[in-house]
Amino acid sequence: MGGAVIxxxxxxxDIADFLYREAWCLDNKHWEDWLALxxxxxxxxxxxxxxxxDWTDDPDNDVSLMYxxxxxxxxxxxxxEGRDSYATDPLPHTAHLVSNVMMQGEADGLIWVSATxxxxxxxxVRGGSVRGGLYHYALRDTADxxxxxxxxxxxxxxxxxxxxxxxxx
Amino acid sequence: MxxxxxLVDDRPEENVFRVNxxxxxxxxxxxxxMTDIYDHCWLYLGHESQIAAHGDYLATRMGxxxxxxxxxxxxxxxxxxxxxSHRGSKLTGRTSGNAxxxxxxxxxxxxxxxxACTLVRGGEEAYRAEDLDRMGTDLRPIEQFxxxxxxxxGCLDTDxxxxxxxxxxxxxxxxxxxxxxxxxMEVLRGESRYIMEANWKLQTENSTDGYHVATVHxxxxxxxxxxxxxxxxxxxxxxxxxxxxxxxxxxxxxxxxDVGNGHMINWADRGNPEAGPSWPQRADLQQKYDDGRxxxxxxxxxxxxxxxxxLLNDVASSCIRIWRPVSVGVTEIETWCIAPKGEDxxxxxxxxxxxxxxxxxxxLAVPDDVRxxxxxxxxxxxxxxxxxxxxxxxxxxxDGADEAAAELxxxxxxxxxxxxxxxxxxxxxxxxxxxxxS
Numbered sequence: 171m172g173g174a175v176i177x178x179x180x181x182x183x184d185i186a187d188f189l190y191r192e193a194w195c196l197d198n199k200h201w202e203d204w205l206a207l208x209x210x211x212x213x214x215x216x217x218x219x220x221x222x223x224d225w226t227d228d229p230d231n232d233v234s235l236m237y238x239x240x241x242x243x244x245x246x247x248x249x250x251e252g253r254d255s256y257a258t259d260p261l262p263h264t265a266h267l268v269s270n271v272m273m274q275g276e277a278d279g280l281i282w283v284s285a286t287x288x289x290x291x292x293x294x295v296r297g298g299s300v301r302g303g304l305y306h307y308a309l310r311d312t313a314d315x316x317x318x319x320x321x322x323x324x325x326x327x328x329x330x331x332x333x334x335x336x337x338x339x
Numbered sequence: 340m341x342x343x344x345x346l347v348d349d350r351p352e353e354n355v356f357r358v359n360x361x362x363x364x365x366x367x368x369x370x371x372x373m374t375d376i377y378d379h380c381w382l383y384l385g386h387e388s389q390i391a392a393h394g395d396y397l398a399t400r401m402g403x404x405x406x407x408x409x410x411x412x413x414x415x416x417x418x419x420x421x422x423x424s425h426r427g428s429k430l431t432g433r434t435s436g437n438a439x440x441x442x443x444x445x446x447x448x449x450x451x452x453x454x455a456c457t458l459v460r461g462g463e464e465a466y467r468a469e470d471l472d473r474m475g476t477d478l479r480p481i482e483q484f485x486x487x488x489x490x491x492x493g494c495l496d497t498d499x500x501x502x503x504x505x506x507x508x509x510x511x512x513x514x515x516x517x518x519x520x521x522x523x524m525e526v527l528r529g530e531s532r533y534i535m536e537a538n539w540k541l542q543t544e545n546s547t548d549g550y551h552v553a554t555v556h557x558x559x560x561x562x563x564x565x566x567x568x569x570x571x572x573x574x575x576x577x578x579x580x581x582x583x584x585x586x587x588x589x590x591x592x593x594x595x596x597d598v599g600n601g602h603m604i605n606w607a608d609r610g611n612p613e614a615g616p617s618w619p620q621r622a623d624l625q626q627k628y629d630d631g632r633x634x635x636x637x638x639x640x641x642x643x644x645x646x647x648x649x650l651l652n653d654v655a656s657s658c659i660r661i662w663r664p665v666s667v668g669v670t671e672i673e674t675w676c677i678a679p680k681g682e683d684x685x686x687x688x689x690x691x692x693x694x695x696x697x698x699x700x701x702x703l704a705v706p707d708d709v710r711x712x713x714x715x716x717x718x719x720x721x722x723x724x725x726x727x728x729x730x731x732x733x734x735x736x737x738d739g740a741d742e743a744a745a746e747l748x749x750x751x752x753x754x755x756x757x758x759x760x761x762x763x764x765x766x767x768x769x770x771x772x773x774x775x776x777s
Contacts, residue, residue: 216701218529222433226529230688233529233676235701237692245566249703255558256714257706296536329671330533333706334699 180311185283186271188309188316193266193287196337201247205240209310209317214238216323216339225324235325235334246336257333262293264338268305280319283307287323291338301327301339343368343775347768348726354733356765357726360719363538368775369667375775376647377402379496381505383649383661384408384418386677387489388525394439394452398431400663401493406481407431408491411452412439418484418493419454424476454478488517489524508598511749512643515636516653519617519624520679526659527676527691533700535672535709537716539648539664542672543767545712546650546660547603547642549593549758550731552585555711559704560585563696577689579614580696581640581655593758594743595732596751601646601770603763604751606743609654612638616656616690619683631746639743644763646770651677656694668716674698674705729768732760 188207195204208214216235217225226232238246253259270286288302308320323339332338341361346368348357362368385397385408396409398421405421407430421429428445431438440457441450449458456476459466483494485502490513492502499505506513517524535542545551560582567580593607609615617637624633635641640654650660659675676694678687697704719725732755741754755762 218531218699220528220530221435230684230691231527233527233531233691233694233699235529235531235695235699237695239570241566241569244569245562245703248565249558249562252558252561254561255703255707256555256710258558328530328532330531330700331536332700333709334701335706 180281180309180316182271182273184316185273185281185309189268189271189283189285189305189307192318193268197264197266199261199337201250205243205247207316207318208240208243208321209312209319210240212240212243212318213320214243214323214336215320216325216334219328236323236336243336250335250337258335260293260295262291262296262332262338264292265290280308280310281316283309287339289338291332293332296332299332301325303327303339341365341368343371344772347772349765349769349772354730355728356730356733356762356768357728358764358768360722360725360727362771363540363716363719364667366667369538369664371775372664372771373402376771377495377664378404379494379499379774380647381483381485381492381494381499381502382647383645383659384491384493386524386526386659386675387416387486387491388523388680389435389675390416392437394437395435396431396438396441396452397435398429398433401481401495402664404495405429406493408484408493409438409441409452413453415453416484416486416491417452417454418481418491419478420481422479423448424450424456424474424478425459430478448476450478454480488513490517505600506645507600507602508749508751509600509602509604509643509645511747512598512604512641513645513651515632515641515747516643516651516657516677518628519620519636520682521620521623522680524677525680527678529676530673531699531701532671532673533705533709534665535662535670535712536668537670537709537712538667538719539662539670540767540771541712541715542660542662542670543644543647544764545708546652547595547605547644547763547767549595549605549607549760551708551711552758555707556585556704558707559697562703577614577616577618577685578692579611580693581610581614592743593756594741595755595758595760595763596744597753597763597766598749598751599766601767603642603644603766605642605644605758605763606639607758609638609640614689616682616686616693617679619686620679631748635743635747644767646767652698654697656690656697658694658698660698729761729764732757732762735760736762 218235220226229237267288274282285305292298303326304324306322309316310319346359346362382401390410398407407421408418423443425448430441447460481493482497563580564582591608596604643651648662652658662672740750
C-alpha cells in the first residue's frame with residue numbers, strides 16, 4: 171500500500187453481518203467455512219478468570235482457557251469431525267446470539283470490534299445450558315473479504331458445566 | 340442402609356478386590372463420607388504462592404465447611420472457619436482477594452489477618468464485657484493447619500496424625516515436583532472451576548487410572564499429532580507435545596504404586612523428555628540430586644493422587660487438581676498450573692500451552708474425562724448389585740519396590756509394572772473403607 175491513504179469502506183453493517191456469518195457457520199456446523207473466516211496469522215484467545223473480577227492478560231505467563239493459532243483451530247475441527255471424542259460426540263445443538271456489535275476503532279490495518287454473546291447449547295445426554303460473555307475482534311479487510319486476526323472471548327461463566335469448545339462460546 | 344464396609348470386597352488371600360457401585364450412587368454413603376472422611380482427613384487448601392502478601396486470602400471449602408486461608412502481617416498463614424464470630428456470616432466476599440482487615444458485611448465486626456477481633460461495633464456501650472468473653476469474639480482457626488513444601492493442608496480433627504505422617508510415602512513423589520526449581524514453585528494466574536455430574540471418587544480413580552489413557556485420550560493424542568503436521572517445525576523444541584507416548588504404550592516403561600494411607604502413584608517414561616518444560620533445569624538438578632532422582636523428575640511423567648481429593652500431575656505440563664464433593668452425583672473440580680519460579684520464557688510458554696491442551700474444561704482432554712466419568716456415574720445406577728472388579732494387573736502385582744522405585748530409593752507397599760493396572764486403586768479403597776465408621 172506504500173503511503174497511500176487507506177479509505178475504509180467497511181460499514182458497521184458489514185461488520186455485524188460478518189459476525190453473524192461466523193455464528194451461522196458454527197450453529198450450522200459448517201466448520202471449513204468457519205475456519206476460512208480466520209486469517210492465517212490469527213490468534214484465538216479465551217482468557218481465564220483471575221480472581222473474582224479480572225481476567226488473565228499475558229498468555230505467555232498466565233493460563234488461558236484457550237489460546238490457539240490457526241493450526242489449533244483446524245485441530246479442533248479434526249477433533250469434532252473425528253467423532254472419537256467422548257465430549258464431542260454427540261455434538262450439541264447451539265444457538266449463538268451475537269449482539270451490541272460496535273466498531274471500536276481502526277489502527278495498523280485492523281478494525282477493532284466489540285460484541286456481546288450468548289450461546290444456548292443443548293445435548294440430550296446433558297440438557298440445555300446458556301453461557302454468555304463478550305467478544306473482542308480484530309478484523310482485517312482483505313481482497314477476499316473480512317478476516318479474523320484476533321478473537322478474544324471473555325467467558326463469564328466460572329463454574330462450568332459441560333465442555334467448552336469453539337462451537338459453544 | 341447398606342454398610343459402607345461391605346461395599347469393598349477385599350479378599351487378598353483369594354486375589355479378589357471388588358467395589359460395589361453403590362459406593363458411587365448411595366446418598367447415605369455420601370453423608371458418611373462427609374463426616375467420617377472429610378471432617379477427619381488432611382485436605383489440600385492451596386499453595387503458599389497464591390497468598391504471597393499480607394492480607395492475601397483464598398476462600399475454599401473443607402467437606403461442608405467454608406474456610407479461608409490468609410497471610411498475616413508476620414508472613415504466617417492461618418486457616419479459619421469462614422464465619423463471623425458474631426452471627427455466622429461468611430466473612431470473605433470473594434473466592435480470592437486481599438483484606439488486611441476482614442469486615443463482616445452484616446454487622447461490621449472486624450478481624451485482622453491473624454483472626455483476632457479488632458472491632459465490635461457498638462463495643463462496650465452495647466455489650467457487657469462478660470458477654471463478649473462468653474461469646475469469644477476472635478475467629479475460630481481450623482483444628483490443624485500445616486504446609487508441605489509450599490502445599491497448604493488443613494484438617495478438622497485435632498487428633499489426626501501430623502501432615503508429614505499422613506502424606507507418608509507420597510512425600511518423595513511430591514518432592515519430585517516441588518524440588519524441581521531452585522527458587523521454588525509458584526501457582527500461575529488463570530483459574531478454572533468446573534462441575535462434573537458424577538461422584539467425587541470417580542475423579543479420584545480417574546486421576547490414577549492409566550487404563551483409560553489410550554481410549555479416552557486417544558483423541559487428544561491424534562488431535563495434537565494432527566496439529567503438529569499442520570505446522571511443521573512450529574511445534575518443535577519445547578512446544579513439541581508428548582502425543583506419541585499415548586499412542587505407543589507398549590514401548591515405554593510405566594507402573595503403579597500403593598504408597599500407603601490411600602495415596603496412589605501412576606507413572607510412565609516420557610516419550611521425548613527433552614521437550615519437557617523443566618528439562619532446562621537438568622544440569623542444575625544433576626548437581627543437587629543423584630541420577631535416579633533426576634531421572635524420576637525429568638524423564639518420568641507422574642500422577643500423585645493424595646487421599647482423598649488431590650492430584651499433582653507432572654506429565655507434559657504440571658497441574659494441581661482438587662475435586663470437592665457437592666452431592667453424591669455432583670463434584671466441583673478446580674485446577675491450577677504450577678511452575679518453577681523464574682522459569683525461562685520459552686519453557687513457561689510451552690508449559691502453559693500444554694496445560695491448556697489438557698487440563699481445562701476447554702481443553703482437548705478434560706472434557707472427554709468428564710464425559711467418561713459421567714457415563715460411569717449413570718451406568719453405575721444400572722444394576723442393584725453391580726460390582727467393579729479391579730482385577731486388571733492383579734496378576735503382576737508385587738510386594739514392595741520394583742526397579743524404578745529402587746531408583747528413587749523408595750519402597751511402596753506394592754508395585755505393579757505397566758500403567759494399565761487397577762491395583763493402585765486398592766490403596767484408595769482400603770483407606771476409604773477403613774475411615775468409614777459403619
